[in-house]
Amino acid sequence: MNDRRAQLLWFWLFAGPALAGFALFSLWPMLYSFWLSFCQYDVVAPPRFIGLRNYSYLLMDDPAFWPSIKVTLVFTAVQMPLAVAAALGVALLLNQPVQARGFWRAVYFLPSILPQAASVAVFVYIFQADGGLLNRLLALAGITGPAWTSSPVWALPVLIVISLWGFGYPMVIFLGGLQTVPRELHEAAHIDGAGAWARFRHITLPLISPVLFFNIVMGVIGALKVFDLAYAFGAAQGLIPGGPARATLFYGLNLYQQAFTYFHMGLASAMAWLLFAVIVVITWLNFRLSRRWVHYGD
């Protein structure tokens, strides 16, 4: 056996299982779901080809599709910048030489390891309209608080607040990035008279821009795929998931319900492919725009 054949053999020996797994459990289901998106399929009866009807129903007739797009985009546009800013702000503080720094890092990371459903259940009680902690505090100040969790106006902002509770993972990534910023650059700038904001703006931020970009991309993708937060929010109040009046009907939740509650697998597949297309476009845009502000030090 010559070298090339031997290399090929070793390649297939090591890459084969992973490629087989990818083909069997990722590629094939993806292709099959693409086919299903043109079918009516309820898991039991064989798929029935219906052309573009799933797509036309979603785009033209489904009363839940556009509200779920709106909820998801609003959440992404508001929550992602807030979450990234909070994670970066806390990471900057925890990068300072403060006492018990390890303890504080653990404290800020802890909420991220709590199950989201448990956090949501606690927050729902805090935001309860009748007798909830927040409205009782407001009542002490003579203010009648709104029905936070069951008002279509307030439900999504409440969910955004709840979601900000767990920013531990981006915070840790920022901390890692901040620790790679050379101290000498800060010292030199300080000697030259640069203030804290100027040093952050012109030294720290450019040097951690790849990390910032990574957190933004992951934050956007995560926000577009929100599911458990909204599901637990409805369940904790005994509401239909996505309520009140579709105010928290995230795209991922809508897709899950179509697939696994009502078994419209064809429709859910069409939704999944539309979401895939949107994520591809947004991520591509992100990468295009990143050329202007992300510095890789080359």
Next chain:
Amino acid sequence: MLSQIRALLLWLAALALVVTGFWWAGHSREPEMQAGRKVITWMLHISPLRDLYEQQVAEFERLHPDIAVRLIWVPESEYHMKFKTLAAAGQTPDMFYSGDVWLSYLRPFMADLTPLVARDAAEIGLEDYFPEIRAAMQHEGHYFVLPESMNISLLYFNRRLFREAGVEAPTADWTWDDLVRAGQRLTRPASGDRPGVWGCSRMAGWWGEWLIFVRQAGGTVFTPDGRRCALDSPAAITGLRFYLEKSSKYGISAPAGFEPLNGFVNERVAMIMGGHINFWLNYNAVPGLDWDVQMLPAGPAGRRGGEVAFAGYALSKTTRRREAAWELMKFLTRPAVTAAIVARGGTSVRRSIAETEMHDPKRQGRPQNLAAVYRQLEFSLPIPRHPNFLEIMLQVVQPEVDRMVLGELTPEEAGRRAAAAVNAFLDTFDPQAR
């Protein structure tokens, strides 16, 4: 070279192991015979009656030594996903839970029991079931389910709050006007440490209450052929309007979102319009809660409109152990089991047990007005028979009703929007709708 061959053999062995595993998993079946006994599978919710079912199955197996029963316990929230997964894999349980809203949904999997029911009518005591229950057990004249217990919408009221407000207890001839008048006298704001009380609850996010008003006003969800939505009819809109105006005009129910948590149990709500029987055990577990029931107040088109739902058992149409599963089904629905369920706070689907219970001088506890329960049955209607009823009501209609309650839509707009959305849904998922 040798090491390469060894690695290749190892890889092939691992691959063979994985393929064998998949093959075994795909072909694994519950043995039809277990030590000479026929095995039947019964899929059911995890429920407080679990020990009763297990006792009954043990007794059944003792009496039928040739049959073994395998119970598949599934959490209620996962029941239908598990069921459809098993059905898709060709492993539908021989016997499974069905009833009310699920009858239409699961009917494609259910055996037509009509010949068995006709053959064993005397043995199962078919005539002993209430006529409304017998009607609910059927679809287009065919029997698909044997019932175990039932649920009826009733008016629940707190006797202590009525006494304190000096309001006479509800009577069987109440109308919506009486409900409003009593509700207004019972409603009182909070003062000092004394919490406020609402005259009547409002069930939010579910059809349980507003559908009663729609029906009592003469409306329906679907046209009689089940192919179009009729929630935009004037009668249906009258019902929706009353549901809204309970808080917005008459002030007897809390505004949307401000409903007290567990209001009836915490004595912050004096009445529940359309409450269900499965909460009796909870109410009776609350010390000092003095409650009772009455028939639903009548609407402009009459009293008819409350919901009757029942739980029961169905057979898989693909079962190969049909007679054995039918024997189990008959065993589980015999009068002794109905009586045991009633003793645990359930309601009888059989007239004989209901009459015994109503006239039992030793019977204690609540509700005291059992006669109202069985009389209300005469005025109750089953849930509309549509395979997508749950989805249509929860996902398509309810958000419009929620928006109405929140003041974003008028009843006319809510009815119109709901009907249009349901019709679009039917056009896509029910091609025969048009």
